[in-house]
Amino acid sequence: MALISEGRFIEDAWRRLADEEALPKTGKFIVSLPRLEHAVEVLGPTATFGVIVPNTTEPSALIAALPRLDLISIAFPAFADGRGFSLARLLRRAEFKGELRASGRLVADQYPHAIGCGFDTIEIPDDLADRQDEEQWRGALNAYSMSYQRGYAGRGSILEARRKAVRS
């Protein structure tokens, strides 16, 4: 898998923990959702861990764990399945401050959507990374200077710019 952050492929500091593998004592690791409750119970406050969740997850299933989580990875079963974008929004609304990662066969053109909804990083399979190089991801990120929506991350708001222009 390849990891995109700020328009670049970077080394992934996180490790996906197989379900059979015991919870490690050190390092940054990601557990599957069924293991989350147990992980929260047994891991100490200095543990750095995250969870990977299906895009159909109810935010309420994660609320209790949010203060303990450093990363939430949302699976995208298909790039055209946009449920992960709403889930990310809801997790940010619930004040999740850690890394939000979109994981799946997302295409570069979806980068602005992901950033807008509060994702920090995108994890894609290697075969996709081979076809969609950094330049395409950066290009997609910079394709638009501003956005029409309000309350979304990333690009500046056209509405805000208009308001400022009127006041000045």
Added chain:
Amino acid sequence: MPVFKHPQILIASNLTDGEVLFLGASGWERDHRRARVARSADEAAALEASGKRDISANRVVDVYLADVEIGGDGAPTPMHYRERMRVKGPSVRLDLGKQATGGAL
């Protein structure tokens, strides 16, 4: 493998301009009369495999086999009215499409 009932030709859409293409003896043709006709399941499979390589080559999209009848002149006529439409052009504008440029029945 489905039962092979009728001769078949391979149809696709040209990526750059969307025109209907037919796989011929040596490449894609715009005129269905130059389409290669598969007369057995094996030939049809080979035709389809050959055409689908051009999907990966970013040349064509929507590749599929269509049943045809062979006319007295040897030309393959699609059996379904939808493919007959694709071979000719809009029935309500006979001045447009392949029917106007001689690439049709």
Added chain:
Amino acid sequence: MTAHDPEAMRRPNAPMTTYRYDEYDAAFVSERVAEFREQVRRRLSGALTEEEFRPFRLMNGLYLQLHAYMLRVAIPYGTLTARQMRRLADIADKWDKGYGHFTTRQNLQYNWPKLVDTPDILESLAEVEMHAIQTSGNCIRNVTADHFAGVAPDEIEDPRPTAEFLRQWSSLHSEFSFLPRKFKIAVTGAAHDRAAILVHDIGLRIVKNDTGEIGYQVVVGGGLGRSPFIGKVVGDFVPREDLLAFLEAILRVYNRFGRRDNKYKARVKILVHEKGIDEIRAAVEAEFAAMDRSAFAHDSVEFERIAAFFAPPPYDSLPATSASLRAAKLESPAFANFADVNVGAHKIPGYAIVTVSLKPIGGVPGDATSDQMRVLADASERFGFGELRVSHEQNIILPHVKQDDLFALWRMLDAAGLATANAGLVSDIISCPGLDYCSLATARSIPIAQAISKRFSDMSRQRRIGKLGVKISGCINACGHHHVGAIGILGLEKKGQESYQITLGGDPTFSASIGEILGPGVTAEQVPDVVEHLVDYYLAEREEGEAFIDTWRRIGHARFKDVLRREGEDGADI
């Protein structure tokens, strides 16, 4: 650069009557063109597979159809300037085959563009403040509105500022661009609904409450297609300042819970049907309550900025009726016919709303040549402040014509083959392109429309019949709106042949209803006969002032079914 001052843009002979882009709008469409140009390049190089490219191609309105690509240009809320209409004509000549097709969602379709030319076409559109953004794809589509907006006597408020407000909000939405399926919104602001809001995913009805405050009745889950539904009220009165937040709540519920397992069950109407409107309303209200709505705090200011663009043009002060109009009608029966059928009342005294029919007898419904588009542009400048509308009935509206000018306008239209006096009559048929063009179609629709039109070519007969909505779809997707036709015709395939299923009793207005099936499918040749028998029966049974739909409602579907059964027994060709 400061935001545009609407007053500064007014010119006496071409006043601004619709939204004009500011620098941000212009930058946005320009960036969109650049993005698509790059996407095409990556598609041709293989960096994007067809499967990956397809949603982005669709979100720029480009389909792959039966014979060629098809580009669907957005005409937001059906409103065009003369300059824009001329550009559509130029594009038709330069990159297509000299004509375009106006659709049931107020858009324009070109049937023969090339993929490699499309970035240039989009650039040409951007120069005149047009685009093809989100006219396809699983995203929010063109927001349509009453084609008589701003000028109808029964109007409460012009729906177009709302439609423009929503157009901007929905453009390249970070969260709602990968919905389970397409999402269509329509807005109406009058006592009569000319925008078919009850068969849209979201329908907005502008209303006034007891204190005179403007708000929206929000309807959700309407739609045609495989499973037609009339929409249900999800918000009785949503104040203007809450509209976008409320819509965001609906879209979020749909994005999260709409079905993704089955393409034919993925529209919001299915979600509403399966969960029930009460559960959906509760979910929307809960989401609305949980949202941080501070982001929407200044929406009213932006709305007012947009609304200012739609201020009425500088109408002359005229008497309510025109003497010259009366005289012209007496002199020319053909013109009198046009004036009676294609001209509607205007809210300003001395003015009229003209429907230019794109349904010439035996013609292709909704098509216009590039020359005709230029005539329409010229006509709008001579007779209507340079503004045109596209109706979802696939006709062109000139919304600001002086009654004094109607005769001169008619002569201009007549010379260009644009004066067919059949607005709302049996030959004013709504028809999708069907199997002549569309790769989704199961049968042809245009030749059926042509045959019916020719069967009823006699204008006095048409007038005697009166208002009758015939709508034809070439497949179950119902782009021809057959479900809401008083007579609906659906083209299917039966045993390797084109077969046509007829429905009766559809209605797209506030009294919305879905048509009921008449009987087994008939052949293309039989369709005009069947329609004629139905019309003759209606004429025999109708009471004073009843349109076809009224008589059908009064005497019932079974009696109409009997008509065809009796015809069959008599050995007639049914």
